[in-house]
Amino acid sequence: MTTPPKATAVPESFGYAFKRLFLGKPLVNEQLHNEKLSNPVALGVLSPDAISSSAYGTEEILIGLLPYAGMAAFTLLLPITGVILLILILVAASYRQVVMAYTRAGGSYVVARENFGPRIAQIAAAALLIDYVVTVAVQAAAGTVAVASAIPALGPYSLEITVGVVLVIAYANLRGLREAGRPFAVPTYFFILMLTIMIVVGIIREIFGDLPVYDVSHMSGLVPIEHENGIIMGASILAVLRAFANGGSSLTGVEAISNTVSVFRKPQGPNARLVLTVMASILGFLVAGVSYLAYETHAAPYDAGYPSVLSEIARSVFGDGWIGHVLYNLVQVSTALILYTGANTSFNGFPTLASFVAEDRFLPRQLTKRGHRLVFSNGIIVLTVLSVALLVFTGGSVNALVPFYAIGVFTGFAMAGYGMSKHHLTHREPGWRGRVIINLSAAILSTIVVGIFAVAKFTEGAWLVVIVFPLLVGLLMRLNREYRAEAAILEHFRNNRPDNVKFARHRVLVMVNGVDLAVL
Template sequence: MLILDNLRRRLIGTPLPTSAHHEERYSNAEALAILSSDALSSVAYATQEIVLVLGMGGAAALPFTLPITVLIVGLMLIVASSYRQTIKAYPLGGGSYRVSQQNLGQGAGLVAGASLSIDYVLTVAVSVAAGIAALTSYFPGLAAARVPLCLLAVLLVMLANLRGVSSSARFLSLPTYLFMGAVVTLLVAGFIKMGLGQLPPLPLAEQQRLLAAAHQGSQGLQAIGPLLLMRAFSSGCAALTGIEAISDSVAAFKPVEWRNARRVLGVMVLMLALMFSGISALASQGGLVVQDNGPTLLYQLGDRIFGDGPLLFVLQLATLLILLLAANTAYADFPRLSAFLAQDGFLPRQLCSLGDRLVFSNGIFALSGLAGLLLVIVDGSVSRLIPLYAVGVFISFTLSQAGMVVHWWKLRERGWRSRALINGIGAAITAVVAVILLISKFTQGAWVVVVAIPLLVALYLRIRTHYDDVALRLRLATDGPLPLPAAPPAGGGIPTVVLVGQLHRGSLEALCFARSNASELVAVHVDLGGGRAQALREQWSRQLPDIPLEVLESPYRSLVDPVVAFVRRFETLHRKHHEAFCMVVLPVFVTRQRWENLLHNQSTIRLRQALRERGTRVVTTVGFYL
């Protein structure tokens, strides 16, 4: 245990007190780097995916790259305008899940939550796979180790996020700004060369040869029709993923939160539109062709504009770093979304607990595990992940904007009609795009997302049913004084400590057992924050006035350390009175099904182990059967 604790401290740092939570906020510059990395990094593969699909229609289809890009940029501006409204209306964050739940009902909220959860896992997988593709484009010899490199990248990003907001912000800001500078330099140099006639397009014969090689083994070229263009458009819509991240994390900004969040959103969308449009324009003018798992489009542009020199290396390095770290947007938002769902009882309660560094550590671990598994399944291929991508996020876009329309209609404040109109237009357009994505990507893998969303919603509802059943089972029959057995006669029993999280039937049974065996009885509650301690004190004084309650402060949110320290003092005191034994009683739940143990904090196991390691001789658990 001690060795593992030391290793954890070295990797993620020493614990931070809860009082430091308000200090763990993003400045605008840090927020642009952290929360925009997903959206900004998508320019490294969004145009590439458009070209890859259009290539199925032959050289004649490639000129459609720029018109499709213009449509996507227009959609980008509409979605951003809609989310500006959401940020001000929901300054505490919550994004699509909270907006949909509060305005459209529980079902819509859970669909939005499931859609976003899937998309965040895909964000990590796509970003990491694309980053490793940038690396293997520059170092082709590493292609065989693609999957292990992807898993290593997930591990590194996970560790960076476990260190906390401030540490990860300092670590992640530089690559984002390096990438933005490298791409802007590429675009400026590219347009200058194009204006001077030094960037001629590929000859038609060369284009056709590369397209034939790229689609070797497929059933020939496809006709340039609506379905092909829809598929290209839907693949390019990957550029919009990540726009919602800022509205999900408004509470992570420094005051005034909503105003700073809107400023960062505006800068992000402006940079995203400029970089995406510029790359598409240069790729279209050059007639570039992309092969699956071959050199990336951005690498080809860099090679043509910069040549094989240091600027090309910087571009690829910056692309690698931001794509690896674009996963950080999901790491910023997935744990927060999971915490919202857990607070509402739809996911295990452990997901709302803050870790040592004031981050939702359990959510970070869950996201890393799911993304790593997905990367292994698809063999680290970006093209196999893209058909799954963006479907979920556009469903959540639609629900969020529809929820905002209802929100404005309910409030009917001054100017509500114009705000509702903006969100209504956003909802209608994103709904159309969601349908296009489903139709064009369904057979390529989007059906997986269509199946996964209702399965996730069913899981959420099953977990909520379990928690509701447990709450009903634990409810006390009365709000008045509670009956307890008589204490042992004078000289009988042993000094006893009972750990109490809440006052319910489970803890009452543990107290009854302890009272019947204790010469001296004290109940102990650890205040982990959240304002529950004061409510427990009031309930305790009303229902169990004869049993002393000790509330232990825990500024570092540890349950084990304060209890162990209290028990040590308690035992020391009673040894002075020549009492050989003290007893610690721990209430525990006994679930019907083994899997239900995952829904409850297993802190009793860790606490019992820690007490025994430190010399407590009698540790008793009292089971309450659910």
């Protein structure tokens, strides 16, 4: 009777040992599951990118107006906000139809691909990929502004703090962080609660004539404020367009729910549509409330980027008492939390979208592979590198990042609107004419906003997106041609292979990086 040989342990490579130490134990495919979200949790988890934009949208409008319009900027603030809210209504109405028609994740990319084909869809893909990269940079930078507003001593280290936050978020996602469940919903509801309290208290104090107003003419450190008269109530048309383009950043993130319809509980379409409507309503209320209080208090942005306009509004509304200080700090904490959470949303969206595009053979295949912890590790690494590079390039300034932001966002809005218009014209369901009007109006308005950004903000950084955007689309097309050529050669060989020659033995060489258990 023979004794069975002992199993020989295969030694780990140094690289694998480091990966296991750095990222934790590997997961197996059976552990890959997606948690289906209830509507309240989905609202908290999927909307921080959109709702948090109310923290800096008003400030960006004032940054565009004050140097040219002077004090008239506060008067112009409200009508510009009104136009932005009108666009919000149209875009939200358009995406209400998207989530009903397309329940697979992917948003405007899937809409464009299904209606215009995979090549035209690369315009939406490029827009979304750029949007995700800039979202990380903008949200993280704005979160740091909230921190520096409460603790000014940290202001000079804003860039280092922002980059550090991005790296921590990336590391957490490489370890398999799941953006689902109540913990990720808490910052959103906390922020909504604190800003609602601020808006309500501010309006009550304004009604009773008790709301303090800043005297910006005697404050130092503010952005330059024009003191001469100009045209159109102190502002040139270009200045108004720049301010409007800046304010368009308030609408970023509206498409987030359409990108993740598949995570909703059934019925997915109606649930996603309800959450999208509630999210847009909350965003509209917060943007309108913050702009109104900025108009009443004359809260102005600082040249250094901090304290923020939202911070100045909160100081004015809550006053100098100890309760006021507590409420002010809670506003800043909630703002930082939701902005950093909003930055994290891209670490789920970008790798997933990149994997879809790679499956269509427009990006490298490596982006379709799940890594050590069953996340799209390559996509997370690419997103981290690009967003950190963008932060360093712009110095971590929210105002410098905004031109990069909204062009990609509104291009995605436009592609979704045009795609849904084509969808309704093709299928002609009951009520299709009204839906085409809504979708086409949202698409045309979004296209106009993209044009305004490209012209009005060209010298302030939009030139880079204007150049990078077509180059990225061309790169996606070029990569697809290479993949299609490779597939054609393989198909030709499969159908036209030479007659097999019989040999006594075949010798096959397989190139491997190393000999480990998987290779054996």
